[in-house]
Amino acid sequence: MLYILILITGKILFHSALAGTAGPGGPCSTTRDHLDPNTHKFLSDCSDQTYCSAQNGTCQPRGCRRDEFPFGYSPEDILPPLCPTGTFCPDQGDGCRLQVAVGGACQMDRDEQCAPAANWREFVNEENFYGSLCLKQVCMYANVTQGGRCIFDQNIYTDAGYDGRNVSVTIIRDNCRAPQLYCNQLTQVCERTKRLEEYCQLDQECELRNCVSGICAEPPETPLRVEAWQYVITVFCVMGAMVAICILLTLIHKRHRMQHYREIREYYFEQLSLRRSMIALHTAAADSGGFDFEGKSM
Ligand SMILES: *[C@@H]1O[C@H](CO)[C@@H](O)[C@H](O)[C@H]1NC(C)=O
Ligand SMILES: *[C@@H]1O[C@H](CO)[C@@H](O)[C@H](O)[C@H]1NC(C)=O
Ligand SMILES: *[C@@H]1O[C@H](CO)[C@@H](O)[C@H](O)[C@H]1NC(C)=O
Numbered sequence: 683m684l685y686i687l688i689l690i691t692g693k694i695l696f697h698s699a700l701a702g703t704a705g706p707g708g709p710c711s712t713t714r715d716h717l718d719p720n721t722h723k724f725l726s727d728c729s730d731q732t733y734c735s736a737q738n739g740t741c742q743p744r745g746c747r748r749d750e751f752p753f754g755y756s757p758e759d760i761l762p763p764l765c766p767t768g769t770f771c772p773d774q775g776d777g778c779r780l781q782v783a784v785g786g787a788c789q790m791d792r793d794e795q796c797a798p799a800a801n802w803r804e805f806v807n808e809e810n811f812y813g814s815l816c817l818k819q820v821c822m823y824a825n826v827t828q829g830g831r832c833i834f835d836q837n838i839y840t841d842a843g844y845d846g847r848n849v850s851v852t853i854i855r856d857n858c859r860a861p862q863l864y865c866n867q868l869t870q871v872c873e874r875t876k877r878l879e880e881y882c883q884l885d886q887e888c889e890l891r892n893c894v895s896g897i898c899a900e901p902p903e904t905p906l907r908v909e910a911w912q913y914v915i916t917v918f919c920v921m922g923a924m925v926a927i928c929i930l931l932t933l934i935h936k937r938h939r940m941q942h943y944r945e946i947r948e949y950y951f952e953q954l955s956l957r958r959s960m961i962a963l964h965t966a967a968a969d970s971g972g973f974d975f976e977g978k979s980m
Contacts, residue, residue: 702727710734720840724773730754733774744775788816796821832865
C-alpha cells in the first residue's frame with residue numbers, strides 16, 4: 683500500500699513537472715503539442731483539464747475523455763463525456779471524432795481511433811481493438827497471415843519508479859494475427875509463435891508473450907493448474923483420513939462398551955455372591971434353631 687502511494691505520488695510529481703500549466707482562457711500554441719519522449723504522454727501548454735484551441739490560441743476546457751477516470755481530474759471535478767461507439771476522443775481531448783479507416787493517421791498506440799474491419803471477428807484479440815491497430819501512427823488491421831510481410835512498432839516507456847530510479851519497459855507490437863503469429867524483426871515476415879519451453883529472445887516471440895532467460899515461460903499471472911493425479915491423491919488422502927477417523931471412533935466406542943459390560947458383570951457377580959452369603963447366613967441361623975425362616979416368610 684505504501685509502495686503504491688509512493689508510486690502514485692512519484693508519478694504525479696514526475697508528470698506535473700512536465701504538463702502545461704495554462705488554465706482555461708490562458709495563451710497556448712498547438713505547435714508545442716507533443717508526446718513526452720520518455721512516457722509518451724500527450725503534453726501541451728495547457729493543463730490536464732484543458733486543450734489548446736488552434737483557432738484563437740487559448741486553452742479551452744476539454745470536450746471529451748478517453749478513460750473512465752481521466753488523469754488530472756479530482757473526484758469533485760465535472761468530467762467531460764466519453765465518446766459513443768464509432769467515435770474516439772483524441773489525446774488532446776478537444777472533442778469526439780469519427781474513427782479513421784485503414785491506412786489513415788492515428789495517434790501513437792491509440793488502436794481505438796481505427797475503424798474495425800468487416801471481418802474483425804477473425805483476428806480480434808486482447809492485443810488489438812476489434813482487430814485494428816495503430817502502428818507507427820497508421821491505422822491497420824492485425825490480419826497478416828503466416829509468411830506475409832508485417833510491420834512492427836517498438837517503443838520504450840520510461841518513468842520514475844517508486845524509489846525515484848527510472849524504470850523502462852519496451853513494448854513491441856505488430857500486425858500479425860495474434861497470438862499464433864509474431865513479426866520477425868529481421869525478416870519482417872509473420873512467423874509462428876513459440877510454445878512453452880522453446881528458445882526465444884523477445885517476449886513477442888512467445889505464444890504467451892513471456893520470454894524468461896531465453897525460454898518461453900508461463901506469465902506470472904497464469905492461474906495455477908491442478909493436474910489430474912494431484913486431484914486423485916487429494917481425494918484418496920481425504921477418504922483415507924475419513925476412514926481412519928471412522929475406524930478410530932468405532933474402536934473407542936467398542937472399548938467403552940467392553941468396559942461397561944465388564945462393570946455390569948462385576949456388579950452381577952457381586953449381587954450373586956451377596957445373595958449366596960445371605961442365604962448361607964439364614965441357613966446357618968435356621969440350623970442353630972430358634973429362628974423359623976420358613977414360618978416367617980409365610
Ligand atoms: C476560442 O475558440 C473557442 C472554440 O475553439 C471558443 O469556444 C472560445 O470562445 C474562443 N475564445 C475567444 C477568446 O475567442
Ligand atoms: C488485411 O487487410 C487489408 C486491408 O483491408 C487487406 O488489404 C489485406 O488483403 C488483408 N490481408 C489479409 C491476409 O486478409
Ligand atoms: C530518468 O530519465 C530522464 C530522461 O531520460 C532523465 O532526465 C533523468 O535524469 C533520469 N533519472 C534518473 C534518476 O536516472
